[in-house]
Amino acid sequence: MILLLGETAAAREISEYLNSRRYELTRMQTWSEKASLHLPSLVIDASPPSSSVKFAHLRQWCEEQDIPYLRLERPETIVPVSPLIYSVNNWEEALIQLEDRVGTLYQEKGRLVTVFVTTGSHQLESIVRSPFARLARIVVRVLPEGRLVQKCQNMGISPRNIIAMQGQFSKEVNKVSLKFYGADILLTRDSGSAGGTDTKVSAALELGIEIIFIKRNNPHTGLTVYSVHELFDWVDANIPAPKCT
Missing domain, CATH: 3.40.50.10330 (Probable inorganic polyphosphate/atp-NAD kinase; domain 1)
Structure with a gap:
């Protein structure tokens, strides 16, 4: 078997x-x-x-x-060099970087900072429960499975901020989504081209959106x-x- x-x-x-x-x-x-x-x-x-x-x-x-x-x-994704990309080695570093960027953008923009999360629901609660979450609007994209949508709602994420879609997504689809939700920060991890990492990064860069990129180091x-x-x-x-x- x-x-x-x-x-x-x-x-x-x-x-x-x-x-x-x-x-x-x-x-x-x-x-x-x-x-x-x-x-x-x-x-x-x-x-x-x-x-x-x-x-x-x-x-x-x-x-x-x-x-x-x-x-x-999946082969490692080679991302371009850009001041908009903040590369981190793990989830803990991603949270630290998120806290810094959300705080900075909140002061600059004088409004809630929209964080577009494409890393799934597994570690999402650590974002939702973090101190900086009060300064942010969390938008999450997960697979179209009822249990995942319910899990996000149980964390307190509004249905309007839950995107239940099956990828892989083109750059154009990613741009439409990021633009529609007014994303200020894209949180993503290196899931290879099969996971659409390259199209997410290129879409965000074209829109001038900051990217917190979790590298694959294990x-x-x-x-x-x-x-x-x-x-x-x-x-x-x-x-x-x-x-x-």
Whole structure:
């Protein structure tokens, strides 16, 4: 049995391929050791980079069980040099930078500062509960899933400030969204071109919007591939396809 992690476009493509080859496949968004009734022959992690912490225990468990853990990693995004881009190494640094920029822009503009968040809902509460949130209007873009929208609302984010859309988005779509909501700051992380990082950054730069950019500084160690085709080749070479009956 192959365990596939992630709800990305790449995960869907991988699922279609494995099903076409008649592999026994289970897809999961979360994992706990107690839920593992059967040992998989392979774990494929096609989740976004932001999920790396969530599946850290699973990686460790696979090492203990001697089960291959194959990570589909998105190539790092090269962002241009610009005074509008504030690059940080992690979420904690992003919050510090947000506090500084929100405070500065609030003094300059004399109004609430609109922060357009595209990093999902996982760590969103730390923004909503931060002291600088009273100076900001938080707009968040998440996947169109009821549980995510409800999660944002439970944090106190107004429905009018929740964008539930499935990417990837073009630069033009990003520009329309940023402009419509009057974004002053774009908070985003490096999720690669597959995650639309390049189009978000270029759209914000063209509109003169500040960008707090969370770099990818913890690359996955172990079995790693950088495209779905490379992943297919690895599976074909290492996991025997089921025999047709």
